Amino acid sequence: MGDFDWVRGFPLDFSGVDGSSKGAAPTVRRLSQMRGMYADADAEARAVADGGDPVVYEFYELGAPELPGDLAFGTSITYPGKVGSEYYMTKGHFHTILDTAEVYYTLSGEGCMLTESPEGDVVLHTLAPGKALYVPKRYAHRSVNTGGAPLVTFFVFRADAGHDYGTIETKGFRKLVLEGPDGRPRLADNPKWGGA
Amino acid sequence: MGDFDWVRGFPLDFSGVDGSSKGAAPTVRRLSQMRGMYADADAEARAVADGGDPVVYEFYELGAPELPGDLAFGTSITYPGKVGSEYYMTKGHFHTILDTAEVYYTLSGEGCMLTESPEGDVVLHTLAPGKALYVPKRYAHRSVNTGGAPLVTFFVFRADAGHDYGTIETKGFRKLVLEGPDGRPRLADNPKWGGA
Numbered sequence: 330m331g332d333f334d335w336v337r338g339f340p341l342d343f344s345g346v347d348g349s350s351k352g353a354a355p356t357v358r359r360l361s362q363m364r365g366m367y368a369d370a371d372a373e374a375r376a377v378a379d380g381g382d383p384v385v386y387e388f389y390e391l392g393a394p395e396l397p398g399d400l401a402f403g404t405s406i407t408y409p410g411k412v413g414s415e416y417y418m419t420k421g422h423f424h425t426i427l428d429t430a431e432v433y434y435t436l437s438g439e440g441c442m443l444t445e446s447p448e449g450d451v452v453l454h455t456l457a458p459g460k461a462l463y464v465p466k467r468y469a470h471r472s473v474n475t476g477g478a479p480l481v482t483f484f485v486f487r488a489d490a491g492h493d494y495g496t497i498e499t500k501g502f503r504k505l506v507l508e509g510p511d512g513r514p515r516l517a518d519n520p521k522w523g524g525a
Numbered sequence: 526m527g528d529f530d531w532v533r534g535f536p537l538d539f540s541g542v543d544g545s546s547k548g549a550a551p552t553v554r555r556l557s558q559m560r561g562m563y564a565d566a567d568a569e570a571r572a573v574a575d576g577g578d579p580v581v582y583e584f585y586e587l588g589a590p591e592l593p594g595d596l597a598f599g600t601s602i603t604y605p606g607k608v609g610s611e612y613y614m615t616k617g618h619f620h621t622i623l624d625t626a627e628v629y630y631t632l633s634g635e636g637c638m639l640t641e642s643p644e645g646d647v648v649l650h651t652l653a654p655g656k657a658l659y660v661p662k663r664y665a666h667r668s669v670n671t672g673g674a675p676l677v678t679f680f681v682f683r684a685d686a687g688h689d690y691g692t693i694e695t696k697g698f699r700k701l702v703l704e705g706p707d708g709r710p711r712l713a714d715n716p717k718w719g720g721a
Contacts, residue, residue, distance in 0.1 A: 337648050338640060338661045343630070345541070345655050397593060398624040398662050400681065428594040432681045434539070434630065444534055452533050459541050461679070465534045466594050483657070485596065485628045485681035 335394055343389075345436045348404035348481035355387040360412070363420060366498070368505055368521060369413030376412060384408060385417050386472070399488035406481050407440065407474040414507045416514065418443070421471025421502060425491025431470065431484060433462040438480035441514065443506055444468040451504050453516060456482060469497060473506045475514045499523060531590055539585075541632045544600035544677035551583040556608070559616060562694070564701055564717060565609030572608055580604060581613050582668070595684035602677050603636065603670040610703045612710065614639070617667025617698060621687025627666065627680060629658040634676035637710065639702055640664040647700050649712060652678060665693060669702045671710045695719060 333339050341352050349355070360373065361382045367373045376383060389403030410417040421443065424431070433442065435456045442454045446468050454462050456472065462482075464470045474480040500523040509515040529535050537548050545551070556569065557578045563569045572579060585599030606613040617639065620627070629638070631652045638650045642664050650658050652668065658678075660666045670676040696719040705711040 333659070334661075335659070336661055337646065338650060338659050338664060340650055340652075340656045340658050342656050345632075396624075398622070398626060398683065400626045400628050400659075400683070402628045402657060402659070402681075426594070428592075430594060430596045430684075432596045432598045434679050436541075450533065454534060454536055456536075460536045460538050461598060462536050463529070463531070463534050463596075463598070465530075465532055468534060483630050483679070485598075487594065487596070487683065488626075 333391055335399070343404045343483060347479060348406040348436060350389060350404070353389050353391060355389055357384055358386050358420070359383065360385050366420060366501070367412040367415050368519065369415060372413035383410060385410070386419050393488040395489040397487060397489050400485055401488040402483070402485040404436070404481060404483050405472055406479050407472045408479055409474050409477050411508060416473050416475050416506050416508065418471050418473040418506065420494055421469055421497050423469045423493040423496055424486070425493045426489065428466045429487045429490040430466050431464040431486040433464065433482045433484050435460050435462070436481040436483055438474060438478050439476035440472060440474045440480040441506060443471045443473055443502055443504065445502050445504070449503055453506070456480060469502065471502060475506065529587055531595070539600045539679060543675060544602040544632060546585060546600070549585050549587060551585055553580055554582050554616070555579065556581050562616060562697070563608040563611050564715065565611060568609035579606060581606070582615050589684040591685040593683060593685050596681050597684040598679070598681040600632070600677060600679050601668055602675050603668045604675055605670050605673050607704060612669050612671050612702050612704065614669040614702065615667050616690055617665055617693050619665045619689040619692055620682070621689045622685065624662045625683045625686040626662050627660040627682040629660065629678045629680050631656050631658070632677040632679055634670060634674045635672035636668060636670045636676040637702060639667045639669055639698055639700065641698050641700070645699055649702070652676060665698065667698060671702065
């Protein structure tokens, strides 16, 4: 497992149903590893202490050579759930090389991709099976599961793009994706947003 | 159609069943556009003249900015069929920037990816639903449909990689993928191969 032939190529299974791979091991993110990222701190603390510290998402890192001519790829699986009224989501990140895009293809589940440029342009894209999503250069991106089943996407990005998680961990996204009173997703300002 | 927002991002539908997109137009390749690429010239000529010049494959070119930080993506649909005993296939190509990889995810159908380095290393990978394929830097690649239904893949590559079709059109691949006497695919030397 994890021993891939980046010189001569290789196939790798990724279930179109649940995103799992028999040939690789996922990285698992529990709620306690996202401390402070949800707006409702009390709900977050309760879910960690009393709720068994749930797995919020998983993804595959295959260890592609971090070269500009190479591509990293895998699946991302965001589980259904909420912290308070905020849907389960990934940490989200900018690429360290900001001028690099990312492409997603949704395999199952429903949700959205929250994207934001450094200048504050916020775009919320729908993720649905049978739809690709082009995340442009310069936009931070976070998967959000707004449905009742795992949200599974296949992703590809330039292998040297790098992940800048720190900016989002420090400042957050400008917007939150919350379940509204009608049970449907809505965008709200992030009261904790730490930007200038 | 074809008016995509490469600055702010966009979703685009690609059917997981047949690869088609309502939001984009495919490029269609008929057999007459592949003249000389199949080993059996007589069978090729008959299929063009008497067989209605069949569509062999289709793919989507969305016009991504040809920049090293950008990604081109879409679906490729190779139809089932044979010219003589040689399975329907795409033209195949090297990337003009040879040191760029490509990633595929098979959505439906069955087949293989014939890959070949300039030095003559030939690797045949299986394409099957629920499997990704990493095509490494430097390897020419050609999709081959060995099944009875359309072979549909979702692909991503660096948008400035470029397509060098000329080398394959001139020299061919070193190997062919033929239907053997047992009805199963087999690799055979390409008698027309024009390499040094």
